[in-house]
Amino acid sequence: MSKQFNILELFAGVGGFRVGFENSNESMFKTKWANQWEPAKKSQDAFEVYDYHYPDSMNINENIEEISDEAFQSMDADIIVGGFPCQDYSVARSKKNELGIQGKKGVLFWEIIRAVTQIKPKYLVLENVDRLLKAPSKQRGRDFAIMLAAFNDLNYSVEWRVINAANYGGSQRRRRVFFFVYRNDTDFAKKIDKEFENKELDLTFDSQLYDDYIFTKGLFARQFPIVPLAVKNRHATYTLSNDIVDISDNFIGTVWNTGIMRHGRYFTIDTVPTMEENPVALGEILVSEEEVSEKYFITDQMKLEKFKYLRGSKKIERTSVEGHTYIYSEGSMAPTDDLSLPGRTMLTSEGTVNRSTHFLNVNGKYRLITPIEAERLQEFPDDWTKYKKTSTGEIVEVPDRMRMFFMGNALVTGIVKRIADELQNIINGDI
Structure with a gap:
């Protein structure tokens, strides 16, 4: 019998991630904790719908900023999932040389980072609007680069893909960017290191090898096939600064709709789906x-x-x-x-x-x-x-x-199910 993997669902809404993971394998993926809070509203309707369906989990209806580090530490979550709000992720350094946020907008992503710091899950699956990859308009890609650097600092790798549900059998033309984040000491990460012979540690950063990962070996490649060719030869590599504030101030890279970040470098490429699946009208x-x-x-x-x-x-x-x-x-x-x-x-x-x-x-x-x-x-x-x-x-x-x-x-739960299906293969060593 497969090991049970405990899940913490953040920004849970009415449970889209949970529906998708349980439709994949309810006995393997167990959502034990969920947090949902709608600011500036007296009625917490989404939480109450979630609580109606899932009274068996620890459902927390409070501002994520008010969940203590100790509370996160008590959660033995193997996986964190969530569709977090798209906001401003720029950072600054205080007089005490501590990282902070310019204004209040960017707080929520950093709460995910805080949860990861305390829990140290093996995997994360996150979702956001696809314009995140081009934000802000005056420094495109900066916000996403900051996120990649934040995960890199915690010794995680990130694979991402913009997925239009209608291209993969869905009934809605809904484009969202999904992140698959995994700790660098997992068996999956070690397999990647071995297969690519630590090329990601080489300053040449062999993009040809990463083409193979993106087109055939990665989680998204297996469930959401793409044409194995860059659109209009659009691809880029970038080495992230070790200083997140420096990235916030000076990032000048490019981020396309598909990519992989490992050990502080990313390879990104513009791709299109193979269109092998007919949408639902x-x-x-x-x-x-x-x-x-x-x-x-x-x-x-x-x-x-x-x-x-x-x-x-x-x-x-x-x-x-x-x-x-x-x-x-x-x-x-x-x-x-x-x-x-x-x-x-x-x-x-x-x-x-x-x-x-x-x-x-x-x-x-x-x-x-x-x-x-x-x-x-x-x-x-x-x-x-x-x-x-x-x-x-x-x-x-x-x-x-x-x-x-x-x-x-909400999000298309069928997309989440397919991600969870492939995560099972990763966990079982089939990839």
Whole structure:
């Protein structure tokens, strides 16, 4: 019997990582701790949905900054998972020569680093929006380079890939960057060192060998195949400074959608999927029309006109904060979502009268998607977000608007399952 691997789920939301890992192997992957906290909100709805489904784990509903080092040290987690907020990760040094954060925005990633420092897990699986790789706009790639350096300082390696779920059999065109982080003393890391003959320690950094890893040997390569060729010959290598503040101030490297960082150097390459898997069309995940409540249909003429305007092309004169005027342009969209294609990326504004909202024409009737359909786009079980358990223990229904918000914040659990499937192979020595 395989060893049980204990998981800590940070920024847990309604449990997307847990759903994916348990769908992979519930007996092997055991989520023992979860933290979910929605700042500036009295009602902790996402936590209450999570607690409703998973009363067996230690579910912590408090600001991650307030979880003590001692509490983290008490968690014997083998794996940390989480989809952390995309914020500003720049760093500075205080008068006492201690690393700090410029402002408050970057705190949450450093809380992951703090947890790793205290727990020392073997592996992490993390998720974020793909624009992270190009942030900030004035120093592209800096934020991600800071993250790589932070993990390198703790003796971890990082493999990353931007994955569009629709390219791998999903029903949503959702692009997210996933990180597979592993400690450098794991058997997997030692195998990489042996296979590449410690080339990563050579200043020449043989990118040809890393092509082989990225295209065939890595975790993402095995589950999410890509064309074994750099797009427009876009690839780069970079040696990270030992000083994170120096990276924050002076980083000038490039980060593409695929890469590997080991021992302070990274190799990155621009790749495209092999497109061997057909996506699921939006029309295929819709519930039966007989099951759709009237409240999801749009019959009000003013709302219909509003959707027409929002999805149409427009040029609007605006005034900047500095006082100068400019023309804001926006291209047109199809009047309604194409049911023969996978759904567009779902946002937290889903279900409102908004340009980003899925707007359907089914049998001549206009409507929004239902909460169940939103759950299916993210590959959660039907009605996953229908109920929550309040702080008093009462089981109550969750409002539709909040259910849509949850799914806009969530991730495609099927992608997580495939990552967990391959992690099993790594743990079992099959890679």
